[in-house]
Amino acid sequence: MPVLVMKFGGTSVATLDRIRRAAKRVGVEVAKGNDVIVIVSAMSGKTNELVGWVNETSPMFDAREYDAVVSSGENVTAGLMALTLQEMDIPARSWQGWQVPVKTTSAHSSARIEEIPSDNIMRKFGEGMQVAVVAGFQGISPEGRITTLGRGGSDTTAVAFAAAFDAIRCDIYTDVDGVYTTDPRVCDKARKLDRIAFEEMLELASLGAKVLQTRSVELAMRYKVKLRVLSSFEEQSDDAGTLVCDEEDIMESNVVAGVAFSREEAKMTLVSVADRPGIAAAIFVPLSEAGVNVDMIVQNIAEEGRTDMTFSCPVEQVKRAEKALNDAQTKGSINFHELVADTAVAKISVVGIGMRSHTGVAAKMFQVLSSEGINIKVIATSEIKISVLIDRKYMELAVQALHDAFELEKTG
Known part of the structure; x- marks a missing residue:
């Protein structure tokens, strides 16, 4: 089966109702014949709450324990998403970073992904599992400790999985319906782009556009992972959102993209x-x-x-x-x-x-x-x-x- 990666950000899984809504989108892709890897963030506001608890408990905290606490938000979401899919009669299970395993460096709170072996998840797909729900933002260090990837880590996790599993595409579900020529809150003439080149997206992300995290775009460009940015809150068509892709995949574009x-x-x-x-x-x-x-x-x-x-x-x-x-x-x-x-x-x-x-x-x-x-x-x-x-x-x-x-x- 072809593999599709779907990532849901914090606002997309902020409540049980929103998790159910996201699960229905996953179900649509399963019905198309795809094996799906779902990457989830913590429920909206949960990571900030956990960080606050760590700082209140221990201002000079041990970074290893910080990661153990802060990574737990994604674990909760992954379990709830897997349960929701099971209720829909879709064979699914949750995976924490260490179970995959997502192998990272030892830099706690800002680790970088080094390798994602595909064997464990692919074996489960072969046994009939249709959806692997993976906790984003986290991995495991060479020392066997939980690590976190820093700001925007779930986006990076999603792209890394798409590269490791040779996915047909990586869909990033967020609270906006794509990449715009500029922030629509500042300019009401801003237009949603159907496609944008990796290099353009990388520049826009590094210059202030908040749609995608810079590291995730760098990774996508390096491994030629097609990214699609789209909204969790709108009805979808096959051409919804914005595709971030190679320059060669764009027929014609304006001199200035954004x-x-x-x-x-x-x-x-x-x-x-x-x-x-x-x-x-x-x-x-x-x-x-x-x-x-x-x-x-x-x-x-x-x-x-x-x-x-x-x-x-x-x-x-x-x-x-x-x-x-x-x-x-x-x-x-x-x-x-x-x-x-x-x-x-x-x-x-x-x-x-x-x-x-x-x-x-x-x-x-x-x-x-x-x-x-x-x-x-x-x-x-x-x-x-x-x-x-x-x-x-x-x-x-x-x-x-x-x-x-x-x-x-x-x-x-």
Whole structure:
């Protein structure tokens, strides 16, 4: 039998009624002749509750016990889903990560999947089981301890299973009905995309789009797993949702696929740094060691042996960055006159594989922002992306103006 992977997020399994609704969708796929691997998240809000209990019990917790507690939410959902399917006369059983086994690294709370042997589940399929309900977000370390995969881990679990079992597709059920050209809550002209290339989805996910977790898209791109994003709450057709696939599987597309934004950004500038070999390493190594996620970097032209260095990072990491750089200043590894933090900026990005073969996208973007009176603070580009930092108060205006300018409401 062909294998299909179906993943249900927390909102899709938030109540017993929603679990029953999800189970009916699984039943439809079983009736089509598929063996189905269902990956489930914890019921909505449960993981946060469990994390809260751990922090209240032991603020300096043992990470191994943290994983043991926090992974339990998915176990509950998996058991309830299997019971629901059995009530529908569908042969199903639940699987915890260690039973598959999902073999991971030993990095508790942020483990990475290393291998998923298919033998155990395939043997059960051969014995008549039609649905394997697997607890997402978890695995087992070489030491035999439960591990968790970090934020968005169930998406990553689903794609990894699709790769390991050579699945025909991996369907990600969530509370939205697909991938949009931008957030519909910001721009009412946002359009649902029928298809989007892996590279575009990866950029959009890393730039602020919350539909899919970045690691899951990276994994899907590496193993050529076709992903479909669709809603748990709407009636489905065969072409529902958005298919994330190879660029070659898309006949024609707009030059720009979407506009992404990240609201909580900060711009930090080291004023008057010595312009010498090794200065960039002296600045960014301490930031890396402090866990600061640096994104855009700009160095000004040097004057009289001094230069300014500007970078962006998430706004919640500003204090960490300030401490790391001030400590480096104290140690004498860098010498700057002033550290200026602007915590009221947003990052706006246009993304599209069509940029590889079309010129003028950057010029058009800058012209549009200029016509709206929006000043650009920092610019960064890649082969299929242009990102800018602007004042946060202009974020929604910029998204709407760019969406209109690139006519993203129209199909390619």
